[in-house]
Amino acid sequence: MSLLQCIGWRRGAMALAVISLLMLAVIKVLLGDAEVALMIGEPWEDMRQRSSASIDPAIAGHYWGQMPKSDARLRFADPQYGFVTPLARFFSVSFDDERVSNVRMSPQIEPLLLDDTLKVVLDLQEQWRKAGWTPIRVNEDPPFADTPEWRAQLRDVNKGGTSYWHAGNRYQVMLVVGRFKDKKRPTEERYLITLALATPWTNP
Template sequence: MLSRKIRWPAYLVCAVVGCAAVWGLLTFVMAKPVDEVVLTLGEPYEQVRRQSHSTLPLLTEVNSVNLHVRRPAIFRLSDPRYGFATPTAKFLSLYANQKGNVTLVTLSPQVETLPLDESMAILTDIQNQFRRGGWKPFHSSINRPIEDTKATREAIRACTAPTTRWQADDKYQVSLNIRCFRTDDRPDDERYLITLDLSLPVFDDYPDD
């Protein structure tokens, strides 16, 4: 009888310690900084690495065209007027020119292919950030903003890869598109992949836009 009375406090102590350990682990995971790549185009790549919390690699002579993260990260353009941020991206790659400055970013703002509803939510949010920041659509006669309409959804489901282009004054251009992603073994599973390309101005707008 005495041994049973002794066991109960021991069980209670173990339970309390176990709960504390689990809580501590959850707190650590929740407090752990999320990876983030922060930059403005034209900045030196090594400066971008220092100001970001990410797995961007060291710049070498052979990897300047594909400086990609090894762990998913949020992307944030830190321009005070035209800045925007994306959801966490599994694929995020930078290009550095011969001077070592970043002039191009390519990413898919997702960690996996997504259903259409979730994909449209991301597209809508990014384009709303552009509008709030003063970005303007260009090449808009053929590359209109991707609006969440029945016609747009039908075009996306038909795998036409709708593309929209935006420009921030004479500083940046963005190409944003969404593509079908299906496999032969699951042809009815609708999944989609968004791609965003951010660059310095390269293309001229069409005069009739």
């Protein structure tokens, strides 16, 4: 192969790579972030068909769980009580005999700073309020708020915080925030959010 042919081949390969990257960017804009769109109790295959994220089939006759094959957001698709989370890296959906049973996830793709953590949890709580969810056990575990008291509590590695919400007598969510030791950023205060969603498992 001559020098000119080699240069031409390299230019062609680079152009093809650039075009491929542009196509991927366009596809992402058109499709948006991957999401798992579900309702508690529905057939597992209905959830898989509705979701843009890839998730494996359920196993007939078993209680188990699956995780999306990529970062994905949760879209709780109930027409009355629906809400949407940020992208999640840890995201587990359980099934019971081929029906969606519950969700356990961390609605973030990395441990967050406190300001960003509060932004996520307050946005979720506001979505729940607007959709008709109500906080429960507020004397022991009040909803999160951006106050000096809440910030001090969350900074305490031995405390953290928890909030519980009910959607009528149909669903319950638990939101937990705690300090997280991030080995990548050992000098920074980072936080982990955990969200659990299922039919009610505690009384109001």
